[in-house]
Amino acid sequence: MVEISAHTPVLLREAVDALAVTPCGIYVDGTFGRGGHSRLILERLGEFGRLIAFDRDPTAFAAGQALEAGDARFCMVHSSFSRIQEVLRKLDVDQVDGILLDLGVSSPQLEEADRGFxxxxxxxxxxxxxxxxxxxxxxxxxxxxxxxxxxxxxxxxxxxxxxxxxxxxxxxxxxxxxxxxxxxxxxxxxxxxxxxxxxxxxxxxxxxxxxxxxxxQELEKLSLVLPQCVEVLKPGGRLVAISFHSLEDRIVKRFMRESANPDTLPKDVPLRAIEVQRLSRHKLRVVGKARGPAEEELAANPRARSAVMRVAERLNTT
Structure with a gap:
């Protein structure tokens, strides 16, 4: 049996609240870790809801398999989230209602000396x-x-x-x-x-x-997954990303901002109206402002001090 760590994710309820989980929805937890976010999402899903979790860490994957064995709504995938489109395609999932990316290294990884983190x-x-x-x-x-x-x-x-x-x-x-x-x-x-x-x-x-x-290759994989998230999200679906250092947050912030306010029209090149419409199409709407942990969480978990959560919603651009 796999022992599940008591690790509590940063911004646990805030992140799952931001997903706006619907009982019959399909959701992705891009970084399962020890399953804190996944368990709370499953609590809010109904009988016909579905949750697909990714993690490339073998210990996290084993913990996810243990959860999968007892809940038919849950699917655990041993992979980086940068392969999200490929994996969802293999699972016959075209679109999802929400994606959560909890970036960086987890407390259990830091606490295991043999991992070297x-x-x-x-x-x-x-x-x-x-x-x-x-x-x-x-x-x-x-x-x-x-x-x-x-x-x-x-x-x-x-x-x-x-x-x-x-x-x-x-x-x-x-x-x-x-x-x-x-x-x-x-x-x-x-x-x-x-x-x-x-x-x-x-x-x-x-x-x-x-x-x-x-x-x-954390930043490269983050840069790869963000545009895929937009493609697999349903209109109204939420993307929630929690970053733990400025490099990650900069990538997330820039991507969400550019997807919400695209400025991709080439200069000094004549375009037809239909091309202008296609190039300037807004794909995301930024939801609220970036937020960090509350004082109570910081007091209980000092490692949370650098966390920044950003949320965006997929627009209907069809």
């Missing part, structure tokens, strides 16, 4: 969401050029000491392989000594974030 716990430098495929963080650090590491740490971690950190990693790996989280955290700490004392963030925070994002 956290600098607080010493473990192997893995960092893969799906441990069955792809390159580990340790393998990448062993082979990446200094210039490439600097680029990743700077762009995905928004780290101003990226050059110094990349240089320190190259120097350290020439002496011995970098294979554990504590090794990497210690190396990074030597390169960011000038960070202000009042900054309480661990020196390794941004570097670990950057490497994790790169290894898992």
């Amino acid at each position: 956290s600098f607080r716990l010493d473990g192997p430098l893995d960092m893969r969401m799906d441990t069955s495929e792809g390159q580990t963080a340790a393998e990448w650090l062993a082979s990446a050029s200094q210039a490439h590491m600097e680029e990743v740490i700077k762009n995905y971690g928004e780290e101003r000491f990226a050059k110094q950190i990349a240089r320190a990693i190259v120097a350290a790996r020439s002496r011995q392989p970098i294979t554990t989280t504590h090794q990497l955290a210690a190396i990074v700490a030597t390169a960011v000594r000038s960070r202000k004392r009042e900054d309480k963030q661990n020196p390794a925070t941004r570097t670990f974030q950057a490497i994790r994002i790169y290894i898992n």
